[in-house]
Amino acid sequence: MTDRVVVVAGAVYEEGRLLAARRSAPAELAGRWELPGGKLEPGESPEQALVRELREELGIETEPVDRVPGEWPLRAGYVLQVWTARLLSGEPRPLQDHDALRWLGPDELDAVDWLDQDLPAVAACARQRRERAEGTGEGARR
Template sequence: MPELRTTTLVDAPPRTVAAALLDAPLLTRAVRGLGVRLTSDGPVLHEGATLTAAAGPVTGVLRVTRADTTGLSAELVTGPLPRLALATDLRHTGGGTVVVDRVEWTSPGGQVGRFADVVVGRGLALKVLEARATAVSRRSRELLDARVVVAAAVVHDGRLLVQQRAYPADAAGRWELPGGRVEPGESDHDAVTRECAEELAVTVEPTTQVGPDVPLRADLVLRAYAARLLSGTPTPTDHQATRWITAADLATLDWLPADRALLPALHPLLPRVVPPGRASRTFRSRESYVQDP
């Protein structure tokens, strides 16, 4: 099974490099100059996202199987090769983050297989890896100075607090974690506490970061923190609804793209089974809530 790899040292922490890896437009631009047409099903790569590639004899659809602080992986689900796997692993060192890019594949037999090994292996695949590594390194350095939007992964009684957007039109009805922008001179933890108080009238205590940084714009990233509910009942103000959900609910909601990238990191925060008698509630106004069916 042929395999190629490249190694790059990036002067940025893993969470920042992970954000660059999740930037789907960055990936498509990086390979465009090589004649590779690559499209994604959204602006942020996440577990389960798909990439459609067209490059001469190699055309197919890849599905992302890993997208977290350890790196990113994708595998071919439809295409001319029996197997094609891409992987990027992040390793923290005192001098920065080591980025190891790998591609491996299984070619069909006969003359077609030998041709694929030459075209994909020695030519195009290596160029794609090198172009992507250069783009990720450059984007990581840009993201070091990016402004931060914080999100709160508030877990209480085995459930996660989420809220449903009311606006703008393209986001209305979709779900996200509570949070907002970090103000100048404010720490991430202070921003989490303030935003939860302003948006939901609750007091929370933020702790550790959850998942990677997620790119929102060229100069803006989303950063999530686990948090404990200290007091108050969630009361939506600018949102349609606020809801406590279980681990089983995570895959059923229509998430905003950036928040969807955090789902693998949210699962470990929630128990598989919630104690009986703690029904899920959806709060739809400041004074009332309705019981979920």
């Protein structure tokens, strides 16, 4: 089995709204929206990478809460894993590779042009939130 590169992304929620980030680079992704995050560096856990990436990209301190079930293929050799994250401090602002941020309510998730590879991850985040709100699913006990 070949090594794969794990890319972590944060489903950062505040007051029931999900934070989306618009890419400014690279050119082929510019103008489309994603869950912010980035690649694991050697020796990092996914949770450590997520905290570091959100600090570097958005200037915020976060706490990973739960892994969103599933993982999604990106380009060859890359896979996306998503965690819900709690905003601890800071006001999100686009610092690296993004030019805009937007908080999306549950009924606004289709209001932005998500990157193709982020669409199933965003849907999984929404499903997880619904299940928790309804008291069903794995995370219902929280």
